[in-house]
Amino acid sequence: MRPLAHGAAHHCFGCGKANRSGLRLNFLVSDEGLIVCRTxxxxxxxxxxxxxxxxxxxxxxxxxxxxxxxxxxVIAMTRHLEVDYRRPVPLRSTIEITARHLKAEGRKHFCEAEIRLHGETLASGKALFIAVTKQFLLSRTKD
Ligand SMILES: CCCCCCCCCCCCCC(=O)SCCNC(=O)CCNC(=O)[C@H](O)C(C)(C)COP(=O)(O)OP(=O)(O)OC[C@H]1O[C@@H](n2cnc3c(N)ncnc32)[C@H](O)[C@@H]1OP(=O)(O)O
Structure with a gap:
């Protein structure tokens, strides 16, 4: 596994290092493209x-x-997200989040993810993402 260089904005609520109120998640990626985050x-x-x-x-x-x-x-935005809340996810415990890209159909990208604790799946999700251009993604940013 190696750290994922993803180029997302520093203020992203999920992974932005400059967002002090956010989750500040760090992600690893395997050679096969499996994403892992322990937090x-x-x-x-x-x-x-x-x-x-x-x-x-x-x-x-x-x-x-x-x-x-x-x-x-792929630069893409979430178009449709499904979540299965199987068990409550405890605060302040080291959980493992994994995700993988399943398939692409033109601009549509299908992915799945899970949250586990001690090997038990607490939540899982599937999503459809639509590829967008860098220009579209950055159209509301100011410098
Ligand atoms: C700068 C570089 C650094 C990189 C940084 C990376 C950061 C990345 C940021 C990551 C952020 C993290 C993630 C976030 O938090 S992203 C934040 C949350 N997401 C959004 O705000 C996105 C809002 N939505 C939009 O802006 C538009 O909808 C977009 C641009 C995504 C697509 O609008 P567009 O007008 O282009 O497309 P479309 O809406 O007609 O739909 C497209 C296709 O999808 C089909 N469809 C729809 N629903 C379903 C369904 N349930 N099952 C199967 N198919 C379904 C639909 O029929 C159509 O198919 P087709 O008719 O074309 O065949």
């Missing part, structure tokens, strides 16, 4: 007492899948 989710992202908020769980899955696209050199 502890801080208490400020609480939903049910002691557990991660469901919207944050969706973010973790979405973020990991978007990195699976980046590992394929």
């Amino acid at each position: 502890k989710i801080p208490a400020r992202f609480e939903g049910p007492p002691g557990y991660v908020h469901g919207g944050v769980i969706a973010t973790l899955l979405d973020e990991a899948m978007s990195k699976a696209n980046r590992a394929c050199n």
